[in-house]
């Protein structure tokens with residue numbers, strides 16, 4: 001089993017060792033492995049790879065893995081836009097990811113970013129460190145209030161749902177979501193919370209599915225991207241859609257960088273100082289459009305949405321389980337929506 005990055009905890013390794021796997025780990029954590037380096041890592045013989053989301057696991061790389069006898073590739077990540085699942089399927093290579101376990105941590109990061117951007121925490125921290133605080137002022141670092149505002153979710157899956165519950169229950173925000181599917185569970189949870197709050201004399205929360213993306217963009221105070229990146233969502237936020245948002249909206253992206261046209265975003269943030277963006281992900285990681293880091297109304301962090309000790313260790317365990325299940329011919333462990341999710345494998349069914 002080739003592991004392309006240092007991982008978290010040792011439970012994942014114990015799982016592989018117990019399954020009689022020999023583990024080859026690339027311990028250079030300083031850069032994204034190139035195609036040449038990935039080929040070298042695969043070598044002559046490789047049954048399985050545990051790779052990461054900034055590596056390109058395209059058709060050529062899958063051919064290379066197949067030639068080495070590979071049977072399974074798993075991302076140590078929930079997103080798998082870096083993997084050519086169709087090519088893997090054609091070659092009989094199972095593809096796994098790690099859904100479920102990072103959802104709560106990622107939602108917490110979404111909330112942290114929304115509050116940090118809306119309340120200007122990063123700007124204010126820099127101000128303090130620079131010794132610029134000379135006494136309290138009524139108009140120092142005025143930001144957005146969240147209470148009673150509207151959260152707009154683009155994508156109401158596991159992570160979006162977890163974020164909506166936090167923002168609605170914690171900040172008393174209404175929720176409008178844009179998704180292919182109605183999320184009955186989210187709607188019911190928020191209706192129940194809304195009734196409870198109303199009984200307590202608080203405002204009643206509203207939740208609804210938007211008919212159109214435009215309607216969401218025009219009404220939300222905080223907009224969060226929690227959808228997969230594919231051809232249908234690439235640059236779903238562009239110049240035109242940024243212009244539909246409120247002038248002081250907060251845009252949060254803990255999904256994938258390619259959901260936003262970064263050049264358009266930088267320009268929009270420059271032209272609208274009261275607009276705020278908080279980004280965990282970038283289209284061409286580790287790069288970002290240089291303008292973004294010059295703007296005070298932009299908060300940037302290095303793709304750490306799921307970076308809690310528990311979530312990352314659990315993702316590593318799930319990825320290792322994807323490998324051992326396929327290599328041993330076990331049924332896949334976990335539920336489709338919460339556990340190991342193997343795609344593209346014809347020989348194994350998903351319970």
Ligand code: GLV
Nearest residue numbers: 076077078079102
């Ligand atoms: C992180 O971005 C993941 O997809 O798990």
Ligand code: GLV
Nearest residue numbers: 135136137138139
């Ligand atoms: C602020 O600290 C206040 O007392 O209003």
